[in-house]
Amino acid sequence: xxxxxxxxxxxxxxxxxxxxxxxxxxxxxxxxxxxxxxxxxxxxxxxxxxxxxxxxxxxxxxxxxxxxxxxxx
Numbered sequence: 001x002x003x004x005x006x007x008x009x010x011x012x013x014x015x016x017x018x019x020x021x022x023x024x025x026x027x028x029x030x031x032x033x034x035x036x037x038x039x040x041x042x043x044x045x046x047x048x049x050x051x052x053x054x055x056x057x058x059x060x061x062x063x064x065x066x067x068x069x070x071x072x073x
Contacts, residue, residue, distance in 0.1 A: 019059040026053025030044060 033047025035041065 012063075015063055016060050019063055020056040023055040023059065024049065024052035027055070 027050075028045065028046035029048075031042075031045035034044035034048070038044070
């Protein structure tokens with residue numbers, strides 16, 4: 001049973017990493033594409049990066065708060 005708890009923590013850590021990394025990478029790629037398409041320098045890249053970071057933080061917050069609610073039941 002103790003081994004199962006370690007695997008659950010590993011899965012949670014992986015989910016946190018993916019919830020943080022994927023929106024940032026998506027924002028960077030979308031911003032770079034829009035900058036190239038509309039020739040705007042790096043305005044969309046910066047905006048996409050910030051949007052990805054904030055989206056990642058919100059996703060991690062939702063994930064952790066859901067885990068705490070499950071644990072306190």
